[in-house]
Amino acid sequence: MARTNKLPESRWQRVLRSLLYGHNVNRDVKARARLGLAVVAFAGIYGVIAFRLVMFAMASNGHGGARTVPQDAVATARPDIIDRNGATIATDVKTPSLFGEPRKLIDIDDAEEQLTAELPDLDAKELHERLASKRGFVWLKREITPKQQQEIHRLGIPGIGFLTENKRVYPNDATVSQVIGLVNIDNQGIAGMEKWLDGQGLAALHLAGLATDRLQRPVQLSLDLRAQYALRDELIKAREKFQAKAAAGLILNVNSGEVIALVSEPDYNPNNPREANDPMRINRMTTGVFEMGSTFKCFTVAMALDAGKATLNSMFDASHPLQYGKFAIHDHDPKGRALSVSEIFTYSSNIGAARMALAVGVPAHQAFLRKMGQLDRLRTELPESAEPLVPKNWGELNTVTIAFGHGLSVAPLQAAMGVAAAVNGGLLIKPTFLKRSAEEAQKEAVRVLKPQTSRDMRYLLRLNAEKGTATHANVEGYYVGGKTGTAEKVVNGRYSKHKLLTDFMAVLPADKPQYLLLIMLDEPQPTPETHGFATAGWNAGPVAGKVIARIAPLLDIEPRFDLPKADQAILANATESR
């Protein structure tokens, strides 16, 4: 060590050493050099002190501000959530919480007595345990009223204090619950958009203790609170009327992919988190997967038209049930003759749809549904999503049944995305719960169908509302188009004739679609009014009609009465413009 130290001695060090200690140096010079060294050392020390003083003086402002922060230490503020028109959906309100510092307590029993007298719902035994613990800080009761705070403050118990916390408030109670989700007592999102918010960096802010003030920008959702309420109101009525297990609905903007309203009844009140854990109250639009029934014929027909295997007037044989192995495919309302593609759609012929799918072939069918996003999990901002149930060995029989919506379970939101692509000109747009413009959406959109196919689909949907199964949903003036779907639910591995899932897809207006409405009822019961039927045309369809009549004015859709029938309005117009 010593040697390595000696070796690289520089010239300056040598001069200094000889000046301070050298024998041959003048004493005067030596003294001056020593003095100089001392001066430099002291100057350095005082310099550091002066610098630190300046630093403290500069930083003192920050300390002054920090004095008020501990009061907010547990405040984990969240940004407000507003709907597309600016109405408040979720906001923060400050409430006091009661805490104790057991080490500072003088008389535990006395404190316990006084507190339980003031807060009767406090468990005396638990309170005693907490106060008797040796910890420095214990919560006694979260979220008390300002009046209680005053009273307890007046008691003047040492070692008891208050902290203001942010409490999340949902002014609309259950109306938006399935989208918005909820937070836990520490104001952390545990479901829905609230959880998504935490994933966007808010959780990190909370951890760092920086999210103390409400200066964060509000988050604007794509939902329209009024439409959401109207949809929910009608679904609650429908669920009562048809005694359905569940009712769900969705309004999707087909051009921007925005979800305007999403309801899944039964839902829960996010102000009362206990309800949210009930498995009956899941969001059926995104978290549940269902066989969608005949609405899937939209895909089958669009596929055959897009692949050039059929035109609107092509004929397919539907005179006999389609025998496949030991299975026979029947029609709900057999016509006993060959049907054109439009007839297959409006009569909702299972046999015809199956023959159309077979004409395209199994691999192409599979590829088409994958392209339409029906075979992969759809991920939106909502953290909850479900994987579609796709048959493992997809054979011809699967293609036959999937052609009319059995044997493939998808999330209804996913099916709505596909149908939206079929009517909006052929662009597959991923649904979103955040507000965005149609232009932004079109940038990310994928073209999946020819515009011509999309036009034919619009025509078919409108035709179906004029003279097919969707007539009950036709609201005069809004040029509605639609398709019913009735799926038999699987009970003990067999399709049940009495446990049905009915759904309805409506586009409005059909000549230039803006919105897609999806109504779904789980196990609706026949009523005298429906003549004992429980199929979609009798329940989901009329509900859709009622919803459309209510929401169309809210969504700025102009009623028009001078429109001709579908053949002229949609088909003829398009041929002109081409």
Place this chain on the structure above:
Amino acid sequence: MRFLNMLVICTLVLAAAAVYKIKFDSTLQGARVGKLNNELRGERDAIAVLRAEWAKLDTPARIQGLAGRHLALQPVKPTQFDGLNHLPLRSPIGPAGGDPIAALAAPAATGSVAAPAKR
């Protein structure tokens, strides 16, 4: 030399006094800023509470309940909407009697447009 020393000492005292005053003022200002900030926070919280209350009162469920109880209004039907292009044109000749209100009340000039015939 002595004069210079006196001058330096005077300057020193003055400088110290000035620094003290600045420091004192800044402390006062700092306290005021803190207080204002606290007030701001309080006001903002109060606004948030009022907004939450407003949102609660403004919620569609409540409005529908109130409307159902107190108003005899019906939901608007599609036939009740009409476009501006269906407004009748103003008559090019002024009303003969010179009474515009009477002319307006006459059925020829006003009245709602008949609902289009159902198809």
